[in-house]
Amino acid sequence: MGTVPTGIRGLDVLLHGGFPRGSTIVVEGAPGTGKTTLGMQFLYYGALKDREAGIYITFEEFPEQLYRDMLAFEWDLRQLEREGLLRVVGMSPDIFLEQMIEPGGLIESMIRELNCKRIVVDSISLFRYGAASEEEHRRMLYKLRNLLRKLELTSLLVKEREAADEQSGFEAYIADGFMKLSLKPHMDKYRVRMLEILKMRGRRIREGEHVYRLTDNGIRLIPARSMIEDLALLNGRSRVPTGVAALDELLEGGLTRGSVYLLDTNSKANYKYFIASVLANRIRDGEKVMAMLSSFLTPHDLDKMLALQGLSMSGMAEEERIYFIEHYTRPYPPNCEANVLDVSRMNNAEYRNIVEQKITALVSGGGNWFAYYDLNTILAERGKEYIAKYFAADAAGVKALGMTMLVLCNFSEIGPEVSAFLERTSNGVIRTWVDGAYQYMQVTKSPNGVISEPYVVETTTQAPFMRLS
Template sequence: MQAISTGIKGLDFILNGGFAKGATVIVEGQPGTGKTTLGMQFLYHGAKYQGESGIYITFEELPEQIYADMLQFGWDIKQLEAEGKLRVLCISPDVLMEQMIEPNGLFEQIIRQMNCKRIVIDSISLFKYVVAFAQSIRPTIYRLRNILRKFSLTALLIREQTEEEGAFPPFENYVFDGVIRLKLKPYMETYRIRTLEVLKMRGRQITEGEHAYRITNEGIYLLPARSMVGDYAYVQRNEYTPTGIDKLDEMLGGGIAAGTIYLLDTNSKANYKYIVAAILASRLNIGENLVAMISSLNTAFTFNELMRMFDINAEEVIARKGLYFIEHYNRSYPDMYLPFVLDASKLTIENYKEWLVEQLGQLIRQRENKAENWFLYYDLNTIIAEHGKDYVKKYFAEETALARTRGITVIVLCNFAEIGEEMASYLQRTVNGVIRTWVDGSYQYLQVTKSANGKISEPMLVENISQKPFIRLL
């Protein structure tokens, strides 16, 4: 379905391109929320930049007032009227209805003559005065809908919302294709914030939520929710490795960027192992080398089993010198693994960091000329259990800085609830991305709360499925 740009970049984004061609959309809001501005921006943009002429129908205001108001945004409506691309019609609702119904009436003539593609009616709230007292407005609404469809006009119908309207959507909201609600909400006691929410939009995939907008000197500017400042400076190679979890990749702009550091926060009830496994397997699949810290709950065997579920044969990876283990618990490994086990079990807190830096440095230096990419799976729960929180406080920033300078991509497992708020916020500041998963009631959730490309997600439901990657996000 062809998308018709709304004239507002952020709105196009949350409508996945714009309105559906020929859709009729209600724009509702209380006085002063920006309905007229939105309607005019849609028409102005269409006429000026998209080759789509439009009609603005108003029942109350004098055109001079509208011209003057719009000129504040730099929109010279009179000029576009002179060019035959836009038309402001001030008529009464009953005349409009009469002319719309009449075959080859004024309405039809103007549409044909202008080759009109867009229309705004400001506002349909006055239609109720067209019909006689106690008569239903429904036939009028249906008639309006049918006429708009007949001419395949992309239409915005402005509707004034009243305070007492309450929870019952009016009949019109059911009949037309879309509903956009504008709000002016109190914010931090003394401020107000304008928000736009798409309540309904047939045939288009929308970004849910209330999105903040401002009325600026260039009209409405909308900032889609959950778009924050990105960490582009750290995305060194602009290479993204998909995690294999579709929705997660979508959120991360393609996957986990090479050379970035991501935290995976998980509480004890949540199942994180498939998330980690999906990420690790995808890196091994493209030939990266992995250094994996084996936690107290896992062994190299359970790790290998998990990899096998993702079609990775760990022993083959070991054979190509692509997989190393960091072992904190002095457990035994098969002989073939031994050259690939970095034994940290006998180290004190004082020399652990030096050792880690040395080991990783050596690994990478040995093979630097092969331009290999390295991936580190780091388990902070193990580090804290073995070396205490102080170690993390002291060295985590240093370790991440080191990883960055060597271009190592890192995923760090941790548990915010256990490490406490202060430490959690420190960690979150230090890394490029944060993925959180938790169990609440009878569902597991996952949310990207920070990412290298600045996008953050809403909490998504985690569903277990029987094939790779064994979880699906909803």
């Protein structure tokens, strides 16, 4: 398939490199939002950097006007035209369609002559006036989309946003991609330019609206803040597979090392296999684990579950590869005692101090560490206040140590306010819940911007004993 860089800084980041090659993308926006600039920038940088020829079809402006306007960004379109890398063509929508449809027509010959890879049509809104009916209008657009595909062009179709159409029109359905430019009220007295990608076939898209600016060298998009932080995190960090194939694939290899993930479950959901799979995979990868088990997941339970994965908890403890924080003074399998930090009689201040000291000392001893933290236990034993007060600091501390942490929690028990805070504080959120006869699992936040649909959790007979379908 391949990827075509958009020529717009920031936008490529959101699109994981650019537009899917050969796709047709509608760019919709109100007057003056920068549609023409975006289209021309796509062709300009394509020609300049990738030496890919492009054609700009304009129905509204004279090419001369465009050349002049684009000089504001210091884009020398004439030079590219001389090099055979660009054509700016002014024509009427009727003639364009006529010439486009005709095999060997004007457009097709131009495409062949230039070996053209990219095209911008500014704007398709005008087709409506040439069409006898709405139905014919749609048929025309559909035909155009098919022709552009056949010619293997990566195409941007500019569309005016009319105040009336609150919903995206037919264009959004037939196109492979759909982006919206808008001017939004911002903090009462300002307006800010926002770009939103609503659709991009074959690409995971980073949801939400992103600010863009019209600068002296064209459009620059600034990906929303949380994403920049998380992208910095992604750079150069490896992944931590969970052992659940579909999830690891979705997360581009697994959890991002050095980040904090929430696993939100309700009481009916079975999360134990998932936890066991993650921990077993960590151990097998030679990592060290710090685990806090809940009243629902006892040391004995985990021992059994790890045994199903072919691992011995005693053996791992002996090799100093697994440690525990224990709130309930329960018995552990043989040889584990030395690795259990019993915190059941500690008050909150002592607990925080000692756990921090102990973890820092252990982690500083070397190796890659994974922490499994149980917020349900913290909620029961230390209180909601403790979570609200310390979770952000603890998460930051864990990240600073380079540990990856999976945090079990139950949003419905913790309540919406603290849950929202937890969600913001974490790099990723995985949810699993039971609804009727099925259990589901869904990624609702991740450092790489992936948000998944809800998957059904199926039980299997072999490790990891679960599968997402």
